[in-house]
Amino acid sequence: MQQRLVLLWISVFCLVCSYANANNGPVVQPSSNCYIVAPDGAPIAIPVSRANEFDASAIEADAVFGVELVWADVDAGNGAGLGADGCIAALETSGLGCNGHIIVYPGRREGNAVVAVTVGAGTDRIKWSWHIWVTSYDPGNNPKVYTNANAVTYTFMDRNLGAVHSGGSNLRWGTPESLGLHYQWGRKDPFPASASVTSDMEKTVYTAGGATTVNAGKTDNGGGGVSVATAVRNPSVFYYCYTHSYVDWCSVTTDSDTRWGNTPYVKSLYDPCPAGWRVPGQNAWTGHTTDNFAYNDTPAGRYHEQTGWYPASGLRGNNDGSLHYVAMFNYYWSATPSGNSGGGHLYFDSRSVYLTGHATSRTYGYSVRCVAE
DSSP states (O other): OHHHHHHHHHHHHHHHHHHHHHTTSOEEOOSOSEEEEOTTOOOEEEETTHHHHHOTTSSOTTOOOEEEEEEESSOOSSSSSBSTTSSEEEEEEESSGGGOEEEEEEOSSOEEEEEEEEOSSSTTOEEEEEEEEEOSOOTTSSOEEEEOTTSOEEEEOSSOTTOSSOSSSHHHHTSGGGSOEEEETTOOOOEEOOSOSSSOOOOEEEOSSOEEEGGGGEEEOTTTOOOHHHHHHOTTOEEEOSSOSSOOSOSOOTTTTOTTOOTTOOOOTTOOSOTTEEOOOGGGGTTOOTTTEEEETTTTEEEETTTEEEEOOBEEOTTTOOEEOTTTOEEEEEEEEETTTEEEEEEEOSSOEEOSSOOEETTSEEBOOOEEO
């Protein structure tokens, strides 16, 4: 057994070294919650100081920290989420304390993953986590520029946050990889969308140790008894509320309306978009109507000439955390709060398009379409 473990360690070490040498070392990243990396591309160095932006004592100056794969949505060919044939080839740490970095080596396949910096063990070990979006997509290449009905110009990504494929080709509209990810309002951490474009089907996700599903990470918050700190420590837990239909997933209200920035839409600490991008304010879609936002039946979704393809990804329910209504309709979160525990959004189905202040519970999991800062 010891010999096998040593051989495994040597294999991982050699893999890490080969990636670093082939790409001239990791590229240090700006502080963000999401990073886009190319398949088989250069490794990235993520500053763990992000955790201390949230909690100044999260990682002490001389602390020894670790790195953990929370989940990946691609099997690396070994029944787990780490490996060169997956979307995350390897993970390692560099340096000590809050000035250190975690190093992410992308694999050969496109996909999504969440990685976390840890200190110690136990339920409080995760101090912060990041979405790694492994894709050949470059959001600065051919972005969607839209001047809305209020004469304000926005630059949109051409796909949902986390989508590997856009609506650039009808052949790609019909793949689960075009659906992107789901987010609870005001949280930075993503949850997988359906494994099917025609039905509600939980996607298998992978840790470093094997396969699991989102079903294992859904928790009734009992009526809002969850803090932001609890959510930060548990990035794979979807906090629904079975006993109340219209609540915030979080019981802390001091920053409840500004978790994603709000007016004047300065990007917040919890914004899930990559550096240079943010969750839009609700008015970004002003002017989208059934006339110019055409519905498509198979696969289901709507297309706007300026802002692109919007698949009917469905949602994660506020009272059970499960997938619902795939191929029927979709909601897109905005950073605009609504009411005491709701969020503004873009909604569409086969017959209608709504962009109103009508509030829906922040416990829902909806899609996100980023705009340039």
